Amino acid sequence: MSESKKIFLTETDIPRAWFNIIPSMPEKPAPMLNPATKKPLTAEDLFPLFSEEASRQEMNTTDSWIEIPDEVRDLYKIWRPTPLVRARGLEKALGTACHIYFKNESVSPVGSHKLNSAIPQAYYCKQQGVTNITTETGAGQWGAALSLATRMFGIDLAVYMVKISYNQKPYRRSIMQTYGAEVIASPSMSTKAGRKIITEHPNYQGSLGTAISEAVELAMSTPNCKYALGSVLNHVALHQTVIGLEAEKQMEIAGEYPDVVIGCFGGGSNFSGISFPFLRHNLSGERHSRFIAAEPMACPKLTRGAMRYDYGDEAGYTPLIPMLTLGHNFEPANIHAGGLRYHGAGAVVSSLKENGLIDAVDIPQLESFEAATVFAKSEGIIPAPESAHAIAAAIREARASDEAGTPKTILFNLSGHGLIDMASYDRYFAGDLANYTVSDEQIAANVETLPEV
Numbered sequence: 001m002s003e004s005k006k007i008f009l010t011e012t013d014i015p016r017a018w019f020n021i022i023p024s025m026p027e028k029p030a031p032m033l034n035p036a037t038k039k040p041l042t043a044e045d046l047f048p049l050f051s052e053e054a055s056r057q058e059m060n061t062t063d064s065w066i067e068i069p070d071e072v073r074d075l076y077k078i079w080r081p082t083p084l085v086r087a088r089g090l091e092k093a094l095g096t097a098c099h100i101y102f103k104n105e106s107v108s109p110v111g112s113h114k115l116n117s118a119i120p121q122a123y124y125c126k127q128q129g130v131t132n133i134t135t136e137t138g139a140g141q142w143g144a145a146l147s148l149a150t151r152m153f154g155i156d157l158a159v160y161m162v163k164i165s166y167n168q169k170p171y172r173r174s175i176m177q178t179y180g181a182e183v184i185a186s187p188s189m190s191t192k193a194g195r196k197i198i199t200e201h202p203n204y205q206g207s208l209g210t211a212i213s214e215a216v217e218l219a220m221s222t223p224n225c226k227y228a229l230g231s232v233l234n235h236v237a238l239h240q241t242v243i244g245l246e247a248e249k250q251m252e253i254a255g256e257y258p259d260v261v262i263g264c265f266g267g268g269s270n271f272s273g274i275s276f277p278f279l280r281h282n283l284s285g286e287r288h289s290r291f292i293a294a295e296p297m298a299c300p301k302l303t304r305g306a307m308r309y310d311y312g313d314e315a316g317y318t319p320l321i322p323m324l325t326l327g328h329n330f331e332p333a334n335i336h337a338g339g340l341r342y343h344g345a346g347a348v349v350s351s352l353k354e355n356g357l358i359d360a361v362d363i364p365q366l367e368s369f370e371a372a373t374v375f376a377k378s379e380g381i382i383p384a385p386e387s388a389h390a391i392a393a394a395i396r397e398a399r400a401s402d403e404a405g406t407p408k409t410i411l412f413n414l415s416g417h418g419l420i421d422m423a424s425y426d427r428y429f430a431g432d433l434a435n436y437t438v439s440d441e442q443i444a445a446n447v448e449t450l451p452e453v
């Protein structure tokens with residue numbers, strides 16, 4: 001390889017199809033269930049909620065490749081293909097013999113990977129004449145991405161933003177408003193789900209689960225309105241595979257193949273996006289890479305959750321998903337990686353984890369910020385607090401490989417930049433941040449309340 005650190009592709013290298021991992025899985029995830037009938041869900045059951053095409057993609061267990069519409073691919077060209085970077089600065093800072101690469105998804109106009117799915121979701125809604133979309137957002141990244149995507153197609157958007165982030169990250173709210181979206185702090189008094197939780201817990205700072213309930217409720221009660229979700233579901237993970245498909249080509253140009261692939265983990269979309277294209281070579285027996293999902297210690301569904309049917313939201317409006325979960329009533333600590341404060345993992349990732357095909361680690365908040373500052377100083381990019389979990393896991397991996405005397409090629413996804421999260425960095429520098437963990441009793445008590453199916 002030359003001295004150049006970045007490996008660029010051209011527009012013609014943007015994938016023409018997304019990769020659907022389900023047909024390649026030796027053991028398929030259990031079906032999602034209709035919450036009313038508790039019967040296996042059909043695509044038609046999802047039509048009231050999502051666009052018909054997104055619903056069909058959600059239930060597609062047979063097609064490994066799903067074509068990316070030209071209109072979507074053209075919009076991807078605004079910032080894709082994203083660079084793959086050999087992190088020589090970070091390698092030097094760590095003094096590691098490992099080769100560390102990262103895929104830089106922070107270069108999208110909204111600063112994260114979320115636009116990869118926001119655009120196709122808005123496009124499929126537009127195609128069937130939808131005029132309004134509702135959604136939720138944690139740290140504001142998904143809301144910002146969908147605000148831009150809906151603007152591209154002339155659709156109106158209402159965003160329920162988790163209250164703690166609404167107050168911690170006012171600029172993400174401004175970004176959504178710049179693109180013309182309406183932003184409401186959640187829990188709010190505008191929905192039944194919001195009013196109920198405010199009545200019971202007046203100081204509740206919100207969670208993704210509650211915000212989803214509010215957005216779903218508004219979508220179901222508004223004509224010609226659909227709901228869009230930024231993570232967890234199969235079709236969202238599917239759209240994100242452009243990340244790994246590009247990275248696969250770029251690693252080939254670099255003349256390397258990753259021994260370890262790492263993504264931070266909220267509901268699983270960027271982890272799935274970077275991992276699944278590489279994981280398919282494990283499933284076919286050609287390769288033996290390790291895949292590591294990095295979640296926050298404050299919200300450890302993959303490492304400590306229970307494999308159960310659970311709702312995707314707090315009020316229980318969504319289909320029942322077979323997931324590794326902390327329970328949909330779980331109230332995560334107010335950590336600054338708002339995009340990782342979600343109670344459960346998507347069905348596919350949960351099943352892969354249960355079958356030992358992927359690993360997970362939980363990262364304490366302070367370790368994530370320490371890793372973020374090491375990365376910023378050595379690579380120049382200030383990472384999102386979410387992405388910092390992937391960096392922390394990559395640093396752990398590099399140190400362990402060096403100690404074992406077996407240097408590895410490590411690839412992680414930089415899911416977003418942190419330029420709008422500087423208030424969180426300020427709190428870290430001021431020594432105001434703490435580590436949060438959850439007791440086994442807390443998890444068990446939460447999981448106990450899950451519906452019997």
Ligand SMILES: *Cc1c(COP(=O)(O)O)cnc(C)c1O
Pocket residue numbers: 112113114139141142230231232264265266267268269270271339340384386387415416417
């Ligand atoms: C939303 C978000 C995440 C977490 O969501 P996943 O679906 O698990 O990828 C991670 N990083 C950033 C920058 C995000 O915006």
